[in-house]
Amino acid sequence: MIQFEKVSYQLREPIITARGKISTRVGYFIRIRDHDNSGEGEILPLPGWSSVPYQDLEKELENISRGINFVPSDEVRSGINMANWNLKALQIGAPLWSVLGGASNSIKVNGLIGGIAVKEFPESLERLQRDGYSVIKVKLGFSDDFEKIKLLSEVLSSSQKVRLDPNGMWSLGEASERLEYATKTLGERLEYVEDPVSTLDELFHLRKMVSVPIAADDLIRKKGALEYGLQNKLMDYVVVKPSLIGGIDDTLKIAKETQSNGIQVVISSTYDGPVGLRTWCHLAAYVSPDLAHGLGTAVFIDDKGMGPLVPTDGKISLT
Incomplete structure (x- = not known):
C-alpha cells in the first residue's frame, strides 16, 4: 500500500549556481506499508536538473496507487525504490548501509x-x-x-x-x-x-x-x-x-x-x-x-x- 503527501522545505539561504538560484524544495513524501513496517521515500524534483516538473508528480503517484500500468519518471521511480529499500531494512532489522553490504556507519x-x-x-x-x-x-x-x-x-x-x-x-x-x-x-x-x-x-x-x-x-x-x-x-x-x-x-x-x-x-x-x-x-x-x-x-x-x-x-x- 502506498501513501503520499505534499512536502515543502525552505533553504536557509539560496544556493546560487550557474544554472540559477535554488531557494525551496517542493515535492512528495511517500510511505509504503507492509503489515507492521512502513518504508519512507521522497520525491523532490530539482528545476533545471529534473526531467519532470513537480506538477506532474501527483498524477504519477495516483496512477501507481491505482495499479495503472505506465512508465513513471526517474524521480518517481527513485522515490518508490527508496521507500522499498527502507522498508526492507526495517523488515531485516538492520541499518540500510549494512543491508546494502557496507561495513562503515x-x-x-x-x-x-x-x-x-x-x-x-x-x-x-x-x-x-x-x-x-x-x-x-x-x-x-x-x-x-x-x-x-x-x-x-x-x-x-x-x-x-x-x-x-x-x-x-x-x-x-x-x-x-x-x-x-x-x-x-x-x-x-x-x-x-x-x-x-x-x-x-x-x-x-x-x-x-x-x-x-x-x-x-x-x-x-x-x-x-x-x-x-x-x-x-x-x-x-x-x-x-x-x-x-x-x-x-x-x-x-x-x-x-x-x-x-x-x-x-x-x-x-x-x-x-x-x-x-x-x-x-x-x-x-x-x-x-x-x-x-x-x-x-x-x-x-x-x-x-x-x-x-x-x-x-x-x-x-x-x-
Whole structure:
C-alpha cells in the first residue's frame, strides 16, 4: 500500500549556481506499508536538473496507487525504490548501509560554496575550514572564476582538496584557460573539476588539452553517454544523483560498471529533504566508503529532521 503527501522545505539561504538560484524544495513524501513496517521515500524534483516538473508528480503517484500500468519518471521511480529499500531494512532489522553490504556507519562529505560574490568568498571558505572539512566543492561558471581560484590557492592548506564545478557553463576555450590556471595555482590540491563543459564532444577535446582529473555528472545522464565516456576514458570520477536516475538500484548498476573500469563514484544530493538525504548517505557508505560525497547539504535545509545529518568535522554518522 502506498501513501503520499505534499512536502515543502525552505533553504536557509539560496544556493546560487550557474544554472540559477535554488531557494525551496517542493515535492512528495511517500510511505509504503507492509503489515507492521512502513518504508519512507521522497520525491523532490530539482528545476533545471529534473526531467519532470513537480506538477506532474501527483498524477504519477495516483496512477501507481491505482495499479495503472505506465512508465513513471526517474524521480518517481527513485522515490518508490527508496521507500522499498527502507522498508526492507526495517523488515531485516538492520541499518540500510549494512543491508546494502557496507561495513562503515559513517561517510565523509565535502563542504560547499555556491556562486556567491567574491567579497563573501574568503569568509565562507574559512568557515568551512573551521568546521573541519578536508574537501571543499566550489560552484564556478561566473565572471569571477579566476579570482575565486586565486583565493583558494591562497587559503587552502596542503592537506585540503578542492572540487571545481562550473555546471557545464564553460566553453572549451574557457575551460582550458581556467583549468591551466587552476593547475598552476592549486597543484595537487585540485581533486577534480566536475562537468567543465556542456557536451561530451567538448570533453573529448578538453581531455587532450589539460591533465586535470575530470568528474562527469550531467554529461553522462543521457542514454549512451556513460558508455561513450567509459570507452573514450573521458573521466576519472562519476558523480551520481540517485534521485534523478531512478534510485538505489540504478545507482548500484552505474557504480558496478564504472568502478570495474577504475572510475571512482561520488554520490551527490539534489538538496534533498531528510528522508532522501539519509537514504543517500547510507548508499554512499556502501558504494564508496573512502571518498568524500556531495551529501553535506543538511545545513542548507530549514527542517528539524536534518539535525542528525548535519556534518561534524566533515563527516556524517549513520544509525
